Amino acid sequence: MVSSRENFEVQVNKGGRWATETVVPKEVEARALAKKFLADKKCEGARIVRNWMRSDGTMDETEIFAQTRAGADDGPVRISQIDEVPEKCETPEEFMGPQGRNTVNRIFRSYLDKAILTPTELMHNYKELKRLQDKDTLVPSAVDRVSQLQTKDSEQDSKSRSQEIFKSIDDISARAKRVENVKLPKLDGCFSDAIKEIRAQAGGEDVDYLAMVLLSRDLINARSWVGKLEFLCKLAVEDSDPHAVELLDGVIADVLGSAVVQEILGWQPGLGAAICRMFDLADGKFPTEKSEAGESAEILNRLFAEKKLPISRACMLDRAHRQIRSPNPLYRSESGKELEELKKLVERTMTPTGFISGSETAEALTIRYSRQIEQGGAPGRKATVNGLFRMLPDRAQGLVYLCDLAGSPWGGTATPEIAELVDYCLSARHLGDFCVRSLPPKEKMLRATLAHKIAAAAAFPPAVREKICGFIDTMLEAYLVTEQIVEKLDHQDSHLRDRAVRLVQFCAAGVLPEGKAMNRARQRILSLLRQPNFDAHFIDGFTDPVRAQKALRDFHILLVKAGFG
Incomplete structure (x- = not known):
């Protein structure tokens, strides 16, 4: 008799994603249905998941059968049309690095989705690489596209660049074939432990390369994107070796180049909301x-929060920015909500340290806004820059936008329009006119200081940078005076220790840039430090000499942090 606590889920693979077709109570019935699905040549795969309800009410899921067809074919597979590529890869190692794999991920997206393969698996498995090379004219088309993009503005011709790329592909293929039958340790525990075993037996082959071969052999058995992500994330979260996690990070980035991101995000009301969730x-x-994506999403989120996946983070940000630049509407159901959704996106991408990715973010948002403008040429550029600028809450953040945009290719075509708005920012009469008036004093100063920092590194002529920074510094100094910020911190009725600590903490908090405003605050501190017997007065009131000396040491550490040498 079959337990009511058990059932069998029959799933089929559609476009690289597993979808449940039916749930039945008996294993034999599930296997018969899976076989029936696989009889259809258009079926890319079928699998059976056994669901068992534990006594505590939680569900245990076990995959008991899976079969896929890398060759399931419903017509010719074509390369994806890409419009940009990274700088030239000169060696096979560079082709197999993060940027090279990212390009492979994008240009072979259709093929990789059908085969459910990452670029790492493709490059480290000779049979899979050979299968791709034998697939119509897929590889020659991709090489031709990449070579054209990489030689577009150079003296090299695309034909010679194509020959260089083919040479590297041949080298990658020969290397994969050479290690195809090399015996490697099992990946039963930590990835770093397996790497140590490989190091002991590597011989003349590169240890990291063999580690990727081992990882690919196991990863290729996971026949869904969520399955691959779960496998890799569990390895990464359980390993404390930074180098092992770095290798895993690159492969997780490969997986995040697939449709699995849609499963991770779940249902979203529109593209705008989905992009915001990508940034989250x-x-x-x-x-x-x-x-x-269940547990995989939780582990991935945790790894991102712990800043263990910089390569994968860059992949997510790149994907988000490409979606911002795309012509797809941010909210498909109601076209009138496009600007409203864009405003939410602008707010999400502006952080306490500026735009998430600086010039890249500013340019992507500008390109998105430009699709709302009917005019072309200079009038269109002016309307675009002005429109995006007005979406920001005040001149301080508007100036951050202009500085970042100036450093982008799009901004290079709109220099007069940017300059006009910079002058508008510098027409602010005081800090309350430059920042949102209702902000607390600290937030106003932080926002102005951020604009100062971004402007100091902006792609403006030196004279313009100095003008902007000088204006903000003068405005901040005036704010200190009119609001008596320093005097409030240095209240005469307080103990000398409290006054000194408050002032030094203020200077160390990053609320002021280096300049006149900061010097004014430091002068007040110096006047305290120069008082006779300052140290004795500072520890006055302590009965425990150990605590007194610790307080004094901590204060001197804080002085160094605040720039007092």
Whole structure:
């Protein structure tokens, strides 16, 4: 008799994603249905998941059968049309690095989704690489596209660049074939432990390369994107070796180049909301409750929060920015909500340290806004820059936007329009006119100081940078005077120790840039430090000499942090 606590879920693979077709109570019935699905040549795969309800009410899921067809074919597979590529890879190692794999991920997206393969598996498995090379004209088309993009503005011709790329592909293929039958340790525990075993037997082959071969052999058995992600994330979260996690990070980035991101994010009301969630995930702040990727999403979010996946984070940010630049509407159901959704996106991408990715973010948002503008040429550029600028809450953040945009290719075509708005920012009469008036004093100063920092590194002529920074510094100094910020911190009725600590903490908090405003605050501190017997007065009131000396040491450490040498 079959227990009512058990059932069998029959799933089929559709476009690289597993979807449940039916749930039955008996294993034999599930296997018969899976076989029936696989009889259809268009079926890319079928699998059976056994669901068992434990006594505590939780569900245990075990995959008991899986079969896929890398060759399931419903017509020719074509390369994806890409419009940008990274700088040239000169060696096979560079082709197999993060940027090279990212390009492979994008240009072979259709093929990789059908085969459910990452670029890492493709490059470290000779049979899979050979299968791709034998697939119509897929590889020659991809090489031709990449070589054209990489030689577009150079003296090299695309034909010679194609020959260089083919040479590297041949080298990668020969290397994969050479190690195809090399015996490697089992990946039963930590990835770093397996790497140590490989190191002991590597011989003349590169240890990291063999580690990737081993990882690929195991990863290729996971026949869904969520399965691959779960396998890799569990390895990464359980390993404390930074180098092992770095290798895993690159492969996790490969997986995040697939449609698995849609499963991680779950249902979203529109593209705008989905992009915001991508940024949340990259920051490790993604709410995983509605994710369709289950435990994988939770582990991935945790790894991002712990800043263990810089390569994968860069992949997520790149994907988010490409979606911002795309012509797809941010909210498909109501076209009138496009600007409203864009405003939410602008707010999400602006952080306490500026735009998430600086010039890249500013340019992507500008390109998105430009699709709302009907005019072309200079009038269109002016309307675009002005429109995005007005979406920001005040001149301080508007200036951050202009500085970042100036450093982008798009901004290079709109220099007069940017300059006009910079002058508008510098027409602010005081800090309350430059920042949102209702902000607390500390937040106003932080926002102005951020604009100062971004402007100091902006792609403006030196004279313009100095003008902007001088204006903000003067405005901050005036704010200190009119609001008596320093005097309030240095209240005469307080103990000398409290006054000194408050002032030094203020200077160390990053609320002021180096300049006149900071010097004014430091002068007040110096006047305290120069008082006779300062140290004795500072520890006055302590009965425990050990605590007194610790307080004095901590104060001197704080002085160094505040720039007192």
